[in-house]
Structure formats: C-alpha cells, structure tokens
Amino acid sequence: MAQRLVSFGTDGTVFNRGTPRHPAKLPVPATPAALPLLVMEGIRKEGRRGEGQALAWLDLQVMRGEMVTLLGPAGAGKSVALDLVAGFLEPDGGRLLIKGEKQAGVPTWRRDIGLVSGTPDLFPEMTVLANAAFALEARGVARAEREERAGAMLERLGVPPSLSAERPAGLPLPIAMRVALARALVHEPALLLLDDPLGALAGEEREALAADLARLHRALGLTVLHATRDAALALALSDRVAVLEGGTLRQAGTPRDLYERPADPLVAALTGPCNRLGGRVVSMEDGLCRVRLDCGPTVEGLPVTGPEGSPRPGGRCLLVIRPEAVAVAPLSAEEMGEDALPARLVENRFAGGHLRLRLEVGEGGELLAHRPPDLALPAVGEDAALAWALAAARVYPA
Structure with a gap:
C-alpha cells in the first residue's frame, strides 16, 4: 500500500519507502535455569467417543519464572492440557x-503444583484461613506455622484479616x-496452573485481580501455565502465548510476535481484531505479493508461509490487516498518496480510546479501522481515502 504517505496526523502511522524488513522470530526469553520446568512432548489425548482428539499433538515448554498462556476458543484443548499436567487425566x-x-502414574497430590479453576471450589465447612492453609496441613506443617503463612498469603492477595474466620458461603x-x-x-509450588480463574469476573474486580496476578508473578518468580479464551488478557499477562484450536497448537511465541506476525489467519483472529479480505x-x-481483492481493488502485502x-x-488468498494499522483521511485517494x-x-462509533470506523471499499467490501478520537475524519456517508504500511498487510494462502 501507500509507501509515500507519511503520518496523516497520527502518532504511529509513518510509511517508509522501500522493501520492508522481515522481522526475525523472537527467541524464548532467557531465564536463570537452563532446563524448562514443564515439558509437554508429543502429548496426545483422545476426546470422548465420537468427538475426535482433545489434543492432537502438543509440544510445549515452560521455563522457570515464566508465564505461558494457552489461548483458544471453547473446545480448543486448553483445559485438557491443564488436566494432564495436574494428573486428573x-x-x-x-x-x-x-x-x-516423568509424571506418568504420579498422582495429583504428589505433583509439585498449585491449581485454580474457573470457580473457587473452596471447602464449605472450613474457614477462610483453614482453606488457605489446607495445602500446608496436608503436608504436615504445624498449625501455628501454617496459619501464619496462610494469613500472610491472604493479606498479600488483598483478603482482609477480618474475614479469616468466615465461611466461604458468604x-x-x-x-x-x-x-x-x-x-x-x-505451599510455594513449582508450577501454578490457572484454568481461566478470571473468566467469571468482570469490570474493576477482573482488572484488579489480573494486576495482582502480574505483580505476584514478578515478585515471587512464579512459573505459571494459564488458560483463557480472552486474547487481551493473554497478551497482557503472558511472557509467551500458545494458540490452540481443535486440539492443535497453531503457534507459540511472545504476545507481540503473535499479534504482529501471526502464522495464519486463524491465529490473527484469535489474538485480536483483524480484517480478513479474500482475493x-x-x-x-x-518479496511482495500483489493481490486483487474480491471487492475490486488491487493491493500489495507481505506473503506469509504458514501451515497451509x-x-x-493465481491462487486464492486472504489479506490480513489489524484495524489500528489502517489510516483514514477526509481526502480523495489521489490526494492521500500513491x-x-x-x-x-x-459507521463511526466511539469505543473509549479509539473510534471504530467501518468503511465500504470497492464493490461490497468492508474494512474496519481504529483511529484516535481527535483526528480529522469524513462524516458518515461521505467519501474517504485509506492506506496502510506495507509491512502491516500479510497475505496467506486460502
């Protein structure tokens, strides 16, 4: 797309001349330990009768002190993977x-893990303090020590001491x-398993607990395997993200790597809003791919070699571009640039930190753009021009 355009009143839209650099794949972050804490190598798990494989083949490593999130829709295999690590399957x-x-045959209670699922699953007959101290009691820690350690952990997580004697029901x-x-x-487990514990929360309560999880991860050096279907949460919390769909690992990498360089259109869609235009x-x-879109215009993008x-x-393809990468101006296309x-x-809708713009392109084509609220834009129903940096458009085989 328009390589002559230089920043139409935005902070980040600067289009450079010449062939774009192809960013190298980012490595796994360096950690003090040479060996991964968790290794899942060629893991397979059959689903229930008639449902195929819950996990077709999973290779995944989690380093000490790292938070890795399994991201995917319902039925992707996230919870199955956590249940396998926990020893439930x-x-x-x-x-x-x-x-x-090796964990084959090792029961759950002997694995060096902590687990939180989507519901608290607290023991109703125990007090808050006794619930928090349960893992220590099971390990034979003396009452005074376990209550002191449990009280300190509750306080660290923002649970008022006044609730220590309460029952969970209230x-x-x-x-x-x-x-x-x-x-x-x-009990300071080697590995913390989180099966979407924020899924049932909303608003400020969800944001506060997410912030506390991030703080504890850093402060305690926690090693975490987390599962969620919330892309924004996965990208914000994680050192690395592994995208699952239909029991298959589609791509794993840093949040930025997955968001900016998705391996296929499905990963792009699962990691955030994106336009997918057929052509x-x-x-x-x-190193450039010229595409005639089904709606008429001919554009350019970077070809991507992926699983397909x-x-x-001559082949069918999908051009994928994030909404925030699309620049929109109240100009003619000729005035905006080559x-x-x-x-x-x-359509123009206010969405907090940005405006959500829906644009008609060619014959029956639509494109979504996210732009800052203070930019000059055409009125709804008026003509506009749009462009994007060449490096932001990725072309995949369809």
Whole structure:
C-alpha cells in the first residue's frame, strides 16, 4: 500500500519507502535455569467417543519464572492440557515432565503444583484461613506455622484479616477467587496452573485481580501455565502465548510476535481484531505479493508461509490487516498518496480510546479501522481515502 504517505496526523502511522524488513522470530526469553520446568512432548489425548482428539499433538515448554498462556476458543484443548499436567487425566501418548521428572502414574497430590479453576471450589465447612492453609496441613506443617503463612498469603492477595474466620458461603466471588489463589500458592509450588480463574469476573474486580496476578508473578518468580479464551488478557499477562484450536497448537511465541506476525489467519483472529479480505494473487516479486481483492481493488502485502503453505500466483488468498494499522483521511485517494484506496465511511462509533470506523471499499467490501478520537475524519456517508504500511498487510494462502 501507500509507501509515500507519511503520518496523516497520527502518532504511529509513518510509511517508509522501500522493501520492508522481515522481522526475525523472537527467541524464548532467557531465564536463570537452563532446563524448562514443564515439558509437554508429543502429548496426545483422545476426546470422548465420537468427538475426535482433545489434543492432537502438543509440544510445549515452560521455563522457570515464566508465564505461558494457552489461548483458544471453547473446545480448543486448553483445559485438557491443564488436566494432564495436574494428573486428573493421563495422556494417550507423549511425555510429560515437571522439574525434569516423568509424571506418568504420579498422582495429583504428589505433583509439585498449585491449581485454580474457573470457580473457587473452596471447602464449605472450613474457614477462610483453614482453606488457605489446607495445602500446608496436608503436608504436615504445624498449625501455628501454617496459619501464619496462610494469613500472610491472604493479606498479600488483598483478603482482609477480618474475614479469616468466615465461611466461604458468604464471600463475594472476587474475594473467594483470591482465597482460592492463596490456597494454591501458600505451599510455594513449582508450577501454578490457572484454568481461566478470571473468566467469571468482570469490570474493576477482573482488572484488579489480573494486576495482582502480574505483580505476584514478578515478585515471587512464579512459573505459571494459564488458560483463557480472552486474547487481551493473554497478551497482557503472558511472557509467551500458545494458540490452540481443535486440539492443535497453531503457534507459540511472545504476545507481540503473535499479534504482529501471526502464522495464519486463524491465529490473527484469535489474538485480536483483524480484517480478513479474500482475493486472488496476481503476482509475486521482490518479496511482495500483489493481490486483487474480491471487492475490486488491487493491493500489495507481505506473503506469509504458514501451515497451509505459501501464496502462489493465481491462487486464492486472504489479506490480513489489524484495524489500528489502517489510516483514514477526509481526502480523495489521489490526494492521500500513491496506492491509497477510495472508500466511503458507513459507521463511526466511539469505543473509549479509539473510534471504530467501518468503511465500504470497492464493490461490497468492508474494512474496519481504529483511529484516535481527535483526528480529522469524513462524516458518515461521505467519501474517504485509506492506506496502510506495507509491512502491516500479510497475505496467506486460502
């Protein structure tokens, strides 16, 4: 797209001339330990009768002090993976190690883990303090020590000491989840498993607990395997994200790597809002892919080799671009710059930190753009021009 355009009144839209650099894949962050704490190697698990494989093949490592999130829709295999690590299920194939030790046949209670699921699952007959201290009691820690350690962990998680003698039944859900986290952490497990504990929370309570999880991860050096279907949460909390769909690992990498360089259109969609425009490859030259979109315009993007192969001249393709990468101006395409596209603004909605713009492109094509609220824009129903940096457009075989 328009390589002559230089910042139409935005902070980040600066289009450079020339062939873009292809960013190298980012490595796994360096950690003090040479060996991963958790290894899942070729893990397979059959689903229930008639439902195929819950996990087709999973290779994943989690380093000490790292938070890795399994991200995917319902039925992707996230909870199955956590249940296998916890020992609630046994794999049908592959190898699972914690701290370098094989876990085949090791019962849950002997694994060096802490676990919090989507519900607090507190013991109703125990007090808040007794719930938090349960793992220590099970390990034979003396009462005075376990109550002191449990009280300190509850306080660290923001549970008021005045609730220590209360029963769980009367606790608000956000407080109950914090008690469950204290119970999972009090014995200092090597690995913390989180099966979407924030899924039932909303608003400020959700944001506060997410912030506390991030703080504890850093302060205590926690090693965490987390599962969620919330892309924004996964990208914000994690050192690395592994995208699962249909029991298959689609891509794993840093949040920025997955967001900016998704391996395929599905990963792009699962990691955040994106435009996916169908078309046909016209030509490929000098590392660029020229595409005639189904709605009419001809544009350029970077060809991507992924699980489905590479785009080829004459072949069907999808051009994927994030909404925030689309620049919109109240100008003609000629005035905006070389290769800018004519469009018409059909919707403008305020979405907090940005405006959500829906634009009509060509014949029946639509494009979503996110722009800052203070920019000059056409009125709804008026003509507009749009463009994007070449490096922001990725072309995948369809």
